[in-house]
Amino acid sequence: MSLPAALLAVALAALLAPGAGMPVGRQGSRHKLLLVSFDGFRWDYDQDVDTPNLDAMALDGVKARYMTPAFVTMTSPCHFTLVTGKYIENHGVVHNMFYNTSSKLKLPYHATLGVQRWWDNGSVPIWITAQRQGLKAGSFFFPGGNVTYQGAAVTLSRKEGALHNYKDEAEWRANVDTVMRWFTQEGLDLVTLYFGEPDSTGHRFGPESPERKAMVRQVDRTVGYLRDSIRRSGLERGLNLIVTSDHGMSAVRKQAGDLVELHRFPNFTFKDIEFELLDYGPNGLLLPKEGRLEKVYAALKDVHPRLHVYKKEDFPKSFHYASHPRITPLLMYSDPGYVIHGRLNVQFNNGEHGFDNGVLDMKTIFRAVGPSFRRGLEVEPFESVHVYELLCKLLGIVPEANDGDPSVLLPTLTSEAVGGPSTPLPTLTSEAVGGPSTLSTTTHSGSAPLPGGGPPLMTGLLVAAALLAKAA
Structure with missing residues (x-):
C-alpha cells in the first residue's frame, strides 16, 4: 500500500473509532x-x-x-x-x-x-x-x-x-x-x-x-x-x-341550549358500550360491545349538529391521530365551545381545549x-x-425518525447556526409551512441530514472509502 493510501486508511479508522459519530455541534463551541x-x-x-x-x-x-x-x-x-x-x-x-x-382501568x-x-x-x-x-x-x-x-x-x-x-x-x-x-x-x-x-x-x-x-x-x-x-x-x-x-x-358555552349530552340522545344507550372515555372536554372514545358497532355508530353519527362522530378508519387523515392501536373503534369531537357530556353532566370548566387544531x-x-x-x-x-x-x-x-421537516424553521437561525457564513438562509413562507387551515400530510424521516449533506459519520465514511479505493 502506498503512503497516501496508508494515511487514508488511518483517517478511515479514526472515523470508525468510538465517538466518531458524535454530532457536529460537539466539535468546538456548542x-x-x-x-x-x-x-x-x-x-x-x-x-x-x-x-x-x-x-x-x-x-x-x-x-x-x-x-x-x-x-x-x-x-x-x-x-x-x-x-x-x-x-x-x-x-x-x-x-x-x-x-x-380490557381491564377498564383509567388513571x-x-x-x-x-x-x-x-x-x-x-x-x-x-x-x-x-x-x-x-x-x-x-x-x-x-x-x-x-x-x-x-x-x-x-x-x-x-x-x-x-x-x-x-x-x-x-x-x-x-x-x-x-x-x-x-x-x-x-x-x-x-x-x-x-x-x-x-x-x-x-x-x-x-x-x-x-x-x-x-x-x-x-x-x-x-x-x-x-x-x-x-x-x-x-x-x-x-x-x-x-x-x-x-x-x-x-370559552365553554355552559348555558347553551344545545349542549352535547350523550345520555339524552334517544337511540343511544350505554348498555351497548364496553368501554368509554368521556367527560374530558370535547373528545370521546367508545368501544362498543361485540356486534354493536354499527348500531352505536348509527345512533350517534348525525344525532347532534355540534358533535362529529367517526369510525376509526374514517377519521380525517389530516389530524394524524386515529391510526394508532390505542384509538378505539369509535371516536368523536365537538365544535368549539362545546364539551361532550357522558352519563351525567359533570364538566363545569369555563375554558377548555382539545378542539380541532x-x-x-x-x-x-x-x-x-x-x-x-x-x-x-x-x-x-x-x-x-x-x-x-x-x-x-x-x-x-x-434526530430520531420523525414527522417534522428540518427546513421549516431554519430561517429562524443565523447563517452561522445553519451551517456557516456562506450558507444562504431559506425563506419561511406560508406555502412552506401551511396556512391557518392547512395541515401537512407529508411524513419526513428525521434521520435525514442536516443542511449540507448526510450525517457527518456517513459522509466521512463514504468519502474516505472512495479515496482509499482510488489510492490503493
Whole structure:
C-alpha cells in the first residue's frame, strides 16, 4: 500500500473509532438549550395584556405569528409531539389519561405522568437521544420526563405532585434558579421546563377573564426573571431559549341550549358500550360491545349538529391521530365551545381545549432568543411537529425518525447556526409551512441530514472509502 493510501486508511479508522459519530455541534463551541412551556398559553394572550418581557424577547429574537399544535390538543399528547417530532398517532401518547380497554382501568393526568408503559411506546424523546450522543439532559415538570425509555432515564428530573400549586410565583422563580444550577453546576446541555399556567386559570375562569389576564402578567414577569437569570449566570452568549406552549384555550358555552349530552340522545344507550372515555372536554372514545358497532355508530353519527362522530378508519387523515392501536373503534369531537357530556353532566370548566387544531383559539405561541437565533424576526405560522428538528439542530445531534421537516424553521437561525457564513438562509413562507387551515400530510424521516449533506459519520465514511479505493 502506498503512503497516501496508508494515511487514508488511518483517517478511515479514526472515523470508525468510538465517538466518531458524535454530532457536529460537539466539535468546538456548542450552545446549551432551554425549552420552556407555559401550558395553555393561547397565541393572542399577549394582545390584551401588557407583556413587556415577551415583547422584548420577540425584538431580541424570533416570534411566530402563532404555532399550530398537534391534534388532539391536550397537554401530554402535544408536549410529547414537541420532544419527539411525531404526530400523535405515531408516538402513541393519545390522551392525558392512561386507559386500558380490557381491564377498564383509567388513571387521571397526574397518575399517568408516572406510568412508564404509557410513554415508552416505541418513540424516544429528545432527552434520551441527546444523552445517547454524549450530552446531559434535564426535565423539570415536563410531561414525559419522569419515566424511562428503553431502560434509560433523563439525567436530572423533577416531577410535580398531584396537589401541586400551579400558581405560586415564588416557586416559579425557585424552579428557574434550580434549572440555572443544572446548567452551571451540573453541566446539563438541554433542559425542558414546564409551568402549568395559564392553563389552570383559563380552565377555571375562562380565557377572557380578568384572572387569566393577571396570570399572563405573571407569566411575563417570569419570562423576565428567566432572562435576567440567564444573564446573571453568564449564559447569555451560550444558551438558546425557546418559550412555547402545548395548545390554546376556548370559552365553554355552559348555558347553551344545545349542549352535547350523550345520555339524552334517544337511540343511544350505554348498555351497548364496553368501554368509554368521556367527560374530558370535547373528545370521546367508545368501544362498543361485540356486534354493536354499527348500531352505536348509527345512533350517534348525525344525532347532534355540534358533535362529529367517526369510525376509526374514517377519521380525517389530516389530524394524524386515529391510526394508532390505542384509538378505539369509535371516536368523536365537538365544535368549539362545546364539551361532550357522558352519563351525567359533570364538566363545569369555563375554558377548555382539545378542539380541532385548525381553530384559531387552539393556536399557541413560539418565541426564541439566543446566540443561534436571528433578531427581530416574525415568521409565518407553522406546526409544532417541526420544533423537534430545530431542537436537534441547535444541540448538534442527529434526530430520531420523525414527522417534522428540518427546513421549516431554519430561517429562524443565523447563517452561522445553519451551517456557516456562506450558507444562504431559506425563506419561511406560508406555502412552506401551511396556512391557518392547512395541515401537512407529508411524513419526513428525521434521520435525514442536516443542511449540507448526510450525517457527518456517513459522509466521512463514504468519502474516505472512495479515496482509499482510488489510492490503493
